[in-house]
Structures are given as structure tokens and as C-alpha cells.
Amino acid sequence: MAQESDGLEEELARMDEEFGAPDEETGGRGQEASSSGQASGVNLTAYTRGAWKGSDVKQAEIDWLYRSRRIPEEVFCRIPGKELEPAPEPGEIVVFAAHFERGFGLPASDFFRRFLDFYELQPHHLPGNAIFYLSSYVAFMEGFVGLLPTVDTFACFYNLRIKLIQDKKLPLPRPIVQCGACILTPRQGSTFYKFPGLESCRAWQQTFFYVRNSGAADFINLLAYAPGAPSRANWKFNPKEGHVETNRIVRFMKELNENTDISSDDIVRAFVSRRVLPLQRRAHKISQMGGRRDPTRITTFGLCKSDVVLKAKQICKTEMPVNWKWGLQPFSRKRPPSSQALRRFPRILAEVPVSFEPKRLFRDDVDPDPYVIGNVHKMGSTHSRRPGSFSAQNPTNAYDTHDNVVVLEFQLARTPSAERAPKRQKKGSTGPTGRKRKHDISVASGSASGMRPETNQDAERATPPPQQMFGTVRCRQSSILPSGR
Template sequence: MPPIVEQLGGDWDSSNVHDDHVDFLRDTRRLPSTDKVEVRLAPAKEISPRPQEGERVVFRSHFLHGFGLPVSAFFRSWLEFYQLQPHHLTRNAVVLLSPFVTLCEGYLGVLPTLELWGELFQSKLGTRSKGVPAHTGAFIVLRRSGADNPFPIITLIQSVKKWQKSYFYVRNIAPRGDYIHLPAYVAGPPAGRLPQWSFRAVTLSQAGNAAIARLRAMVQSEGLTGPDLLAAFVSRRVLPLQSRPHLIYQMSGQLDPSRMCTKEMPRHEVAYMVNYLGNCQLTEEWQFGKEPYSRANPPPTVCSPCLFFSLSQPCCRASLGRL
């Protein structure tokens, strides 16, 4: 596979977001209603973000690839564990996070965990020049190489430039509750490649081993493919990184409260969206290799109790030697 053009990160270059973009994000439930979250567009001459008190910096590009507000507990904990800001994440980082969550919730029937993430994915530092972290997009996500990684390959879009021009500001104004759930904005790139960026459990937990074994079986014997993981959340009209009432496999029908829209998405539109997310080249006649599970067709039990990750568990501490 040719290298993804993300090795050099980006610099800020103003924002091109306008009111119609924001209206679309609200209409599709990516953004909460106006009585809960206030939006402010970047001033015309502003080159890099200058948030006001209480504001967070978000990206239209991220919203179009599986991100939504308020963000999920997993996504918030993932940011905190790796000490990241949304502006450190490229388009393709969000693209890989979304099918990972879909795999966990829609196929394995478990909550996503850092243990599973570290087993399947690794990271590297995006730079603006040799050894200098990029202002934006410095956290590059890569599927771990090797035949023992059962996560199905998703071919990514190679040209991912200018996503950072899609930034704008949000502020929680709800009288009760946090409808954003992002950490406070901290300007600048990461300090460098932090030790936890190499995280991989020294030994998988019993639940982790069971999940990996089940994933391997779905890929090898049941037809699960990388594009299936994208098509699953697209066709279900769900945002994997958004806080929702229940897991993807627990969804039921067009009126499910986790959905962005009650209308079914035609098959050719699903193919178009999957090809927008990744370089999957689906035709209008595509079919699932393996469909996600649902409330009417629940997944087999992977492990009981459900997967749970805690940094206090010895088997889940970061190992810099197991990469």
C-alpha cells in the first residue's frame, strides 16, 4: 500500500466554515440544538484559533467522519489518555476511530476499550519539518502491521490536506449537562511523541483475548471486511464518536434515538459515503460481507462481564517493548 500523505502535518490557515455548514450539522444531529450549544464562526482575518472563555475548537471535517457532540465517554477518555486535542487528529485518525468503535459496539457487542485499541492500532508523530511536531494533525494513527492483526484493512484516502481550515467554536450553554464533553482547548502541537503513544497491553485480559478471537473468526470465516465497518455506521445513520443512548448492536429500527435521521439511506448513497470516508471503491450494487448485529439479532456473547479497561490493571499497562 502506498504511504498515506500524512507524514507532514499542517499549519493553521484560517477557517472556511460558514452558516450553511453549521445548519447542516444541526439538521443532521451532529451538533446539539441552539439552546444547548452555541456556535461562533472564526472571524474572517483570523489565521489560527482564538477561542473565548468556555469555547472549544471543533472541525467540520471531523463531524463528517463519525464525530458528533456531545462526544462519547470512550472518545473523551481516549483523548485524555493520549493527551490529545481535536486539532491533533487528522481526518484519517477520525476515520479509523469510527470503524473501531463500530466493530466493538456493532459486531463484538462490547464497549470500546483502550486495551483493544492498543492491540489493533499504533501511532506516530506527524511533523511540519524533520523532528518538529505539526501544529495540526500531529497524531497519526496506523493499523498495526503484521499477519496477526485481525482488524480488516481499510484503504484510506491519501490526500487529506486542508482539513484544519474547517474549524469553528462551540460553547455549552445548557442549564444542565455538558453537551460538548471535550477537554479545554490548549493551543499548539503535542510536546512530542509521548510514552503512552506506544501503549499496548503486555498481556491481554481474558475479555480482550476473547474479543480478538471473535474478530479473527468474523474476518476469516464470516465475511467481515473493512468497508463493512464503514458501511455499518453509515447505513445505521449513527455517529460512532458521539454519546448515544445505547450501543450500535442494540439499535432497533428507524425511530431509534441513536440515529441521526429516521429515513433509510439508499444503498447507492451508502456506497457513495463509504467511498468518501475511505478509498473503498464500492459499487452501487455492493453488499455487506457481514452485517452488524441489532437488537433483533444480537451478537454472541464475547465475554462476561463486558470488556472493561482500567489503567490500574497490571496487564493493561503500557509496554514500550511490545510494539
Template structure:
């Protein structure tokens, strides 16, 4: 796989190879969208999309065709820490590097979420482009082919690959190699009122210009130097690891790339409105959710290597003096939100329930387990307007969920199988394995520093399920901190088959060598 470094190409160049017909290229190209109304409903219920933003599902178009005022977003991004309105850091990141959401593969969004989580939950300062540029570099994802002369043009979707900068002390993460065809999860969003609740640049289909891609503050940024010094000491004094960062934003029920009232270090309990929900996840469910978005060997009985900061575990006075941003950007608690009766975004296995996100049925790929239910109304705007859970799953099921203090597991039901995108090589759904296999199976690994290499196996799936089970066991327990910083309703309705939906032969699958950005990033 060839990844251009950008050194041999001017930042302002379009990157197109002159005189070469690229009309038949399918790798990294737009492939249409298979997002369903059921999945949009889940985004509202799980508070990933706020009241005041409307959604529109694409029709038969392969490339986005926007109406006035619309933006393009991706379901695969929402599953990895993205949310609306986007955080100030994410918007600054896009503007500084002159990027669009469709330039970032799903794994790139996961890496950004991990970086933002560490900055907020372990140092208690906002992420910045200077520190990001010291830890990470950007590389172009180019179209392959011996017949294409250099400089090879970038792919249309996923053209920006985030990788570890040489010598970076940051933690090591591995995205999912199975995160293929993520570009087939796009849909349109639009503000319905005067406030901007999206915070994205206007859609531009062109490839990146590589503006500022070579930026690296090196030792000139004083705060970044302090962060690196602190990080090295933290790794020496505690058992902190990359898994701590992943399970922090999962167990905290937080979206690292969404604008929130305060930092993760200021979160304060079940009523905190910056969370998806105040209901806790069990340790088991944290592991299962982590394996849906990254490669990890996190054990089911995991414990914290370093407990993240919170309102009850604040930074030390020494840390406040070292990082002035801790105090200057402190916003404190905001008005509490009532606790949900049903978890809008728990982990649920495909075989546990009949609910859960499913693709719209396609010709030749129709499930026979259960008929499709009618879709929700067009363009739902607030999650409260989604069809009540009681109407979809029955009062008896809800009664069993709300009595979770007596029972640890949700009642077993059958789930309608979610078909994969046609011809998706190497893509494996968690629905193909049992929950026990997902927990106990061998964790996939990548060789050290193997950027863009294909792992031997993958337990993850590129598309995760917004299930309906809440877990009674809180996951935020662990060992007291030894850090110098501180002490111790998604429902299920499958969208119906529509007469105008794309036929299976409308899709062209990229080759096995497609770069998904599933690299091992960070220092050893």
C-alpha cells in the same frame, strides 16, 4: 515524508528544534477557517450538534482565538463520525494520550469511527483504549526540512497519525489523500446551560507530549485476547470485510464517536433517537457517502459479508458468555423519535440541486451561477430554529421529496459551485464529476502498507455535501449472518460574502508532500 516514531524523544519534551526559525513553516499550520453559517445550520439539522450548544464562526484570525467557555471543533471531523457530546471512548482516548482535537487529522477520526463501529455493531461491547492500543499505534507528524535538526518538531495541526500496529489483525482501511487543509474547518462551540453537552478537554494549542504513545497491553488484556480470537474466527467463517464496517455506521445513520443512549448492536428501527434520522439510504447513496470519506471499491449493488447486530439480530448466548460486557452494558430501547419528513443528511450530488454546503465566496473566486442568500441568524442553538426548508427550497420541492415512494430521484436543479480552498494541491471535489462517474469510476487504491503515500488518484473530497435528498430504498438488507455472535433537514443557503472575510492571499498552501494520514491501516 518523515514520520517520527517517538522512540528518540522523551514523552515530556516539547519537540521544538532549538535555534530554528519556524515562522515560515506552512505545512500543518493553522490557516484560518472558512466555515459558513450554512454549514453550522446543517450540523444542527443533522443532529451532530445538540440543543444546548452554541456555535461561533471564526473571523479573520488564522489561529483559534477563544472566548471564555469555548472549545475548538472541526467540520471535517463531523463528516467522519464525530458528534457532540463526544462518546466516553473518544474522551478517554484524548485524555489517555493527552491529545486535542486539532492533533487528529480528518482521516484519524475516520479510523476511530471504524474501530468503534466494529466493537459495538459486531461484538456488542464498548470500545476500550486497551483494545485500540493492541490494534493501532500513534506516530508523530513532523515538520520537514533538511535545515531542521532532529528531533524535528511536530506540525501544529494533525500531529498525531494513527496507523496499524505491526501484526494487527484488524481490518484494512484507506482514508482520503485529498483530505488536505482540514484544519481550515475549525469553529467554536460552547455549552449554553449547566450540562456538559460537548465532553472535550479544554483547548490547548501546544503540540502533543506523546504521553502513553508507546502503550501496548499485548497479551496481558484478557478481553482483547478474546476479541482477537473471535475476529479471526469471524473472518474465517464469514465474508466480513472492511466495507461492511464503513457501510454499517453510514446505513445505520449513526455517529460512532458521539455519546448515544445505547450501542449500535441495540439499535431498533426508524424511531431510534440515537440515529441522525430514521429515514433509510439507498445502497447507491451508501456507496456515494462512503466515497466521500474513504477510498473504497464498494459496488453499487453491494451486499453484506456479515450483517451487523441489532435488536432484531442480537448476539448469541455463546457470545454473551464470552463477553460479559454485552449484558452488563445493555441499555435497551429509549423513547422513540418521530420520523422526519425530509432527510436531514442524505447524499446529494453537486449538480443535482442548488442547495448543499458551499464555501463563502472570496475575492477573485465568486460564483456567477446564483447570488448568495442571506445567512441565518448568529449562533443558532437548536436545529428547529434554523430557517424552514419550505422557505429555502419551496413547497413544490418538498412535496416531491415526500412522495419519494413514487419517484426514486429528486428533481434536477442546478447547484452553486463550491470553490476550493485556494492553492489546495490535489484536492478534487465530487462536484467536478457526475453522479454516474462517482459510482462507476475506478476506485482509488493505495499500495499495501504504504503509510502516508500519495495514491494515483482520488475520487473523494475532503469536504462533503449535506444535501437534501432522501432515498427510499433501505440499505440494511443482506445475507443472514454466519457469525458465532448472532443471527440473521439540511437546507441549502450559501453564506454571503462578508467585507471582513480573509482575502485569498491570506492562505498559504502546504507542499504536495503533506501527510494527511491517508494510510492503509489494518491487517491484509
């Protein structure tokens, strides 16, 4: 038996160990480059691309994050004041609303935390598009391979490159940008699917705000804010042919490309249509989801195909048609990985929960996470009418119609009539602030979701989570597992 082993068991054991010390060769380059401008007397305040420019996050964004269950009730948020650069108070951590829109959520997933720790990165080092690339990678690994993502496999597919201030007049080495210094790019010759990001995601650094845990339990799973450029630790790491499981994944991808019509759009649709946040800690993998009451979903509200297209275009460049079809459907509880896949990737069985007990006791009658029309941010129901029940007789349902529907009772939290949602705003309204912002965050002025207009006092107060959601049900954060569970 030992002669037939291909080393997978030893490789998996190595992956479970600590990732190791920073790369000595590149460990100090980031700090040297970041200080070069100051050493030469260059005034870097004139360079605004990639620089801190304050935050324009409003109460509407915070309410949206709670309502769409991107932030659990156990976390408090604080909107920045007039500071240009983050100045968190003790116990606070800096996060970005633009990241939440692209697949990030709290508490952060174990993979995302390992990724940050291994490369010694902070959230402000990653631009909005990098979060989208990480989300797509996780969706592929969980939904189409059936495995939890690993940093080793990610490193075989992607490079980490430093972003410098682009000005030939600056002396060498040029300074590193203050925000978005880490750029994720596919490795040369990588067979992984390409996901074009949005060029319009340039003001993402203006969406920072502060979060802190309300109790002893950690519902954030991020390190405290540390200003400055990244150390570039382990940025040259590439397991190459030495990683047995990744080699199997590459061969598996080739078989998928030859035998199916899988595309990058399928991977984006996998987490958009199933209403999950790939970089949020969840009860189980995408391949183990089982219907719209699944506890890993941020909402029980389903999407039709046109809504999936609208949401996908918010986070990436895509020519996805309105009446799209799956090239390859992701795995689910009803359609698990095949016996051949289990033999190829024995780790799949080790990652399957012993039991599955859905705990979602709510039902959303309004989409808590609607799409955005242009630069006018509105909160309310999605473009199409709400899909019918999840069944094979509903052809417009973008979620897997073959999945089992988990039937559960749910508790209603009645809302007094005086607190019910106001009528939906007329088309073309710019919201209570009268502003149209450039960055694309899925939030809006008050409308059918029950969100009240913002006031000046709201922007300065610490924000507790709202107690009612949509006037019908109250969320129980069963999809959020406390750290250590």
C-alpha cells in the same frame, strides 16, 4: 471455580480504574521538538503543510451540523474571524467540521473522551482520517462484537506516531506539525481490519470553529483548547498478551474471517447505513439498535445501497459496488449476539439497557445529511429517490430489513408558506458564495432542505440552532444523553 477463571473479571476491574500517569520517558519530547525550529532560528511560516491557515467555515456548514443533528440544540457555535490560529473566547472549545463528517458528534462519546484524556490529545492533533479510523473501530466493537470500545483494546490494534515537518534542511530534531501531529497506524502484525483513508483530506484544519454550552449541562464533553504539540503521554502503551478480553476479541475475529465473508466495507456500511455517529454519545450500542425510529440515529431517513456507497466514498477509499451485499450483518435488537458470544464476552449483558423506550417523535421527509457531488457542495435530497417503508418487501433498503420497526406517533411543526424551502438549484450551481472549496464537507447552498443563503452578517454572528427542520418536524435530541446520565 477460581481455578477455571481466566482473569477477565480482574481485567475488567482494572479497565474501570484511572488510566495512570503519563509516560515519563516520552512526556516531554513533543514540546522539545516543537520548539527546536524556534531555537535554531528557522522560519516555520514557510511550511504550510500541517500549519494553521485560518478557517473557511461558513454559515452553511453550521446549519448543516444542526440539521443533521451532529450538534444538539443546547450548543452554540461561533464562526472564526480573520485569525489564522484558533483564538477561542472563555467557555469556547475548538472543533472541526471535517471531524463531524467522519463519525464525530456532540456531545463526544465517552470512549472518545477517554481516548483523548489517556493520550493527552486535543482535537487539532488528530487529522480527519484519524477520526474515521476511530469511528470504524467503534463500529466494529459495537456492531460485530457487541461490546463498548475500550482504549486498551484499541491500543492493541493501533500505534500512535508523531508527524514532523518533512524537510531535510531543518536541523534535528525536526519540528512537529501544528495540526494533525498524531498519526494512527496499524500495529505491525495487527489482525484488525484495514481502512484506507482519503488523501484529499489535507485542508481539514481549515474547518475549525468554536462551540460552547448554552447552559450548565455539558453537551460537548471535550476539554478546553490548549495550543501546541501533544505531550506524547502513554504513546508506547501496549497491553499485548496481558489483556484477556482483547485476546478473546482477536480469536473471535479469526473465527469471523474463517466462517463469514466479513470485510472492512461491512464495518463502514454498519454506521453509514444505520445513520449513527460512532464518536457521539448515544443511548445505546449499534448492536442494540431497533429500526429507523431508533433514538441513536441522526435521521429517520433511510438510504438505498447506491447512497451508502456515495457516503462511504466521502470518507474512505473503497471499491464498494453499487449493488453490494453484506458479508456479515451487524447485530441488532432483532439479531442480538449469540449465547456463545455472551459466554465469551460477559460484559455484553452488563452493557444492555434494562429497558428500551424509543423517543424519536419526528420523521424526516428529506435527508438532512446528503452526499456531495465532486467539489460542488449541495444540500438537498440524496441521489436516489427516498426508499419505501422499512420492511422485508423492500429489497433496496440498505438498513437491516430484519429489524423491528418501532411505530411511534410524531408531532408536526408546521412552517408558514413564506418560510418553506425554495426550489432546488439547477445542476452545476456553485452556491451563493460562488466558490468551490477543496475540502469535502457535506454542506451546500440553499436548496430543498430549507436552508437560506448565507450573508456577511451571518458569518460573524453567534449561531443559535435553527428552530425548524425541513418544514415538517422539529428535532428532539432524545439520542443525546447529558453528561453524567
